[in-house]
Amino acid sequence: MDFIELTVQAPRELADILVAELAEVGFDTFEDNDEGFCAYTTEDVFNPDAVAEIMARYLGLGELNYSHRVITRQNWNAEWEKNFQPLVIADKVSVRAPFHPKPEGVEYDIVIMPRMSFGTGHHETTALMLENQLGVDHQGKRVLDMGCGTGILAIMAEMLGAREVLAVDVEPWTVENARDNAAENSCRVIECRLGGVETLADEAPFDLILANINRNVLLEDMHEYARLLPAGCPILFSGFYEEDLDKITAEAQRQNLEYQRHTTLRSWVSALFIKK
Structure with a gap:
């Protein structure tokens, strides 16, 4: 089954409200960005009418734009391979893909292949x-x-x-x-x-x-x-x-x-x- 990625452009105070609303209609993963956020759910759960109804209620509270796309397993793999960068957390934990070299000086080195998972x-x-x-x-x-x-x-x-x-x-x-x-x-x-x-x-x-x-x-x-x-x-x-x-x-x-x-x-x- 594929994912639906909903991209929302909204001011921070409105974005927080929309995240709570979208969680009520099946979206269970959210990622902030500079312009708003992205929300994710599976294709079988996605209800475009419910999303449109939520957005319509808040159109007058600030600049609001949204769109969605299907992310297939193949496209998801391509996306993370293109964008995934090594990460070091608290100077102790590295998180990297198999094609990245192991960083020096970390206690714990975690290798992750995300595929369709978050x-x-x-x-x-x-x-x-x-x-x-x-x-x-x-x-x-x-x-x-x-x-x-x-x-x-x-x-x-x-x-x-x-x-x-x-x-x-x-x-x-x-x-x-x-x-x-x-x-x-x-x-x-x-x-x-x-x-x-x-x-x-x-x-x-x-x-x-x-x-x-x-x-x-x-x-x-x-x-x-x-x-x-x-x-x-x-x-x-x-x-x-x-x-x-x-x-x-x-x-x-x-x-x-x-x-x-x-x-x-x-x-x-x-x-x-x-x-x-």
Whole structure:
């Protein structure tokens, strides 16, 4: 199945509103740019009438233009190969494609082939999660990477000493991509699984949960994450804007998850909570 890329040109204050609206009609990945943002969903979920209705409601609030295109598997590969540049996070983690040389002086070198999946470290939420993983004890831990994308956070977890990692995503090609990336990085303790939160029904507890998805999914599924997390264990959330942190924190408190700290990058947030 192919992706739909919706390109929106809008001022920042309007863009934030539109992201929230588009999340309600199936868009689950967003990337900021200087002129607004791009939103992504799968072709089967895309509803052009719903998008047009949302845009029509906000036309009078500022300059607003939008368009969409289909990104096929082949075109996606060409796009990332053309634009993907090596990245170094916190001076410790490099993220690169196989055709880039390994940089000097980094502790962790992650090789990623994104294909049709998201999560190269270039998006703010992935970069925030990787950096925050560096400050969380993974040694000997059982880790859940929910909404794994390319598998980059799962790979980082194994590099940081996790004894077992379950990487879960709802898209078949994403799970396939995560498996390939785990193999590319010689990972041995990562299981990649197709599905959503329902696939966790019979799982044993996790010592650490990584959930970089989006606001709506986090709010809807947080009770299940909390159920799988023993007291005293951490969970890292990302995939939402700074203005949504209060909503995430309020739901977390209802699930006995205690706020610890958060970091931001261009209005995106990664937040750490501990199970009470």
